[in-house]
Amino acid sequence: MITLLDYGAGNVRSVINAIEKLGETVRIVAGPEDIHSAEKLVFPGVGNFGHMMRVLRGKGYVDALTDYLRRDRPFLGICLGLQALFEKSEEAPDIDGLGIIPGIVKRFDTELSVPHIGWNGICIKQETALFNHLSGDEKFYFVHSYHVVPDDPSVVLSYTTYGEAFVSSIKTGNIMATQFHPEKSGAAGLVLFQNFIRPGAARPASIRPQAKTHLAKRIVACLDVRTNDAGDLVVTKGDRYDVREKGEVRNLGKPVELARRYYEEGADEITFLNITGFRDFPLKDLPMLEILRQTSRHVFVPLTIGGGIQDYTDPSGKTYSALEVAAEYFRSGADKISIGSDAVLIVEKYLAAGKKPGNSAIEQISSIYGNQAVVISIDPYRVYVDSPQAYAGRVFETAIPGPNGERYCWFQCTIRGGREGRPVDAVTLAKICEELGAGEILLNSIDRDGTNTGFDIELINGVAEAVSIPVIASSGVGCEAHFLEVFTQTGAEAALAAGIFHRRELSIQAVKKYLAKKVEVRSIIMR
DSSP states (O other): OEEEOOOSOSOOHHHHHHHHHTTOOEEEOOSHHHHHTOSSEEEEEOSOHHHHHHHHHHTTOHHHHHHHHHTTOOEEEEEHHHHTTEEEETTSTTSOOOOSEEEEEEEOOSSSOSSEEEEEEOEEOSOBGGGTTOOSOOEEEEEESEEEEESOGGGEEEEEEESEEEEEEEEETTEEEESSBGGGSHHHHHHHHHHHHSOOOOBOTTBOTTOOOOOOOEEEEEEEEEEOTTSOEEEEOOBTTBOEETTEEOOOOOHHHHHHHHHHHTOSEEEEEEOSOOSSOGGGOHHHHHHHHHHHHHOOSOEEEESSOSOEEOTTSOEEOHHHHHHHHHHHTOSEEEEOHHHHHHHHHHHHHTSOOSSOHHHHHHHHHOGGGEEEEEOEEEEEESSGGGSSSOOEEOSSOOTTOOOEEEEEEEETTTTEEEEEEHHHHHHHHHHHTOOEEEEOOTTTTTTOSOOOHHHHHHHHTTOSSOEEEESOOOSHHHHHHHHHHSOOSEEEEOHHHHTTSSOHHHHHHHHTTTSOOOOOOOO
């Protein structure tokens, strides 16, 4: 029996699924007494340090948790579950942590993108059973803006490099904790859970404390999901956002089956975009929620969900916040949520008022779940102009002339699946969304969608150079070389593809084999 401390923020379903896949049962903490009686305690956490500690105190868990830890009983903390062990965090300097380990939690001070998102390695410093049956070459999934700085170096279990070395796991007695997410780290993460549940003798073979690690470029499989004319949820794909062929919605497969296939092929992340126009309140969209639940039972890499995450008033007049909608998606298995059209409208309000809205979906969700949980999906197209002065926002000199020979363009944002252009450009949108609390940009291109001509390098560079958060490139991929082009010619940290994978014109294995030794990628290891 494994006891899991769920304080109500983020996706704990994947942790439960990972433990249950190993044949164990999970008991969710319902009160302090469950912490006292735990045989082994797992504490996963995501989001904001201050919010986490306020919730733990409000539920009366702090004393029980502190007592459990001071008795040196088996404990595995994950992400914020690691940071909670320390005294203070720069994320919430006026709020105390548990203080089990002397030291603080600091924000990354680097010119690299923050949050640190993606698959990175670990340099093991001391002998431990937690990493048994691992070679030391594996990569684990990280998603965080803060890292721990212990006073006592003897508690450091591993380091990871992101600009500079930071502590990626600790161990003191029976207390172990990781900054990375084993439940989202594929086969290697499942091995780590197995080692915590049933540890064997420690072996030192993979100790390499002086080595540097490298963040991998991510290959993301995207599944556009919508209801077809028969009322079934199917994976489809559009050409310049038109998903119909001969009057019928293209049906490229079942969402759960495709997601599982891509996981087994080595996808680093999977994104679901619900492109069905909601006829009912999103929380009544039970089939999509069930897709997330079923997928998270078998897929142990990050899942992103987009579509309908906004404030909503139902026919009875009851109002639900975007935060409530997002919370249900997180509980169903999502790790990140994607906001599209609503982000454009939020930015338009920001520009009109000259200040933050204060209650937008981006601000609400990031304040609780952390900015790493909020992805902004931008759907722009090129608007050609004769001069840089023709538009007040960001104008680019382009190597791709317009229909009348224009040498300049700007990238106009759209809403409603690309059907309606709005008076805001992609660079402005990305910068303001970052300021509001978004942690990642998914950058599409209506012009390139379905063309197989490659990513829009000019668009990607323009946005990636304007923000300090990671950018996912999307739209236009037609071959392996397009992935290499986007990773070597832009600042994109991830690249997304859809139809070319669905139609089996290109496999994820083929992409990674092509990229190997050219750029850093995660090797495919399935157990």
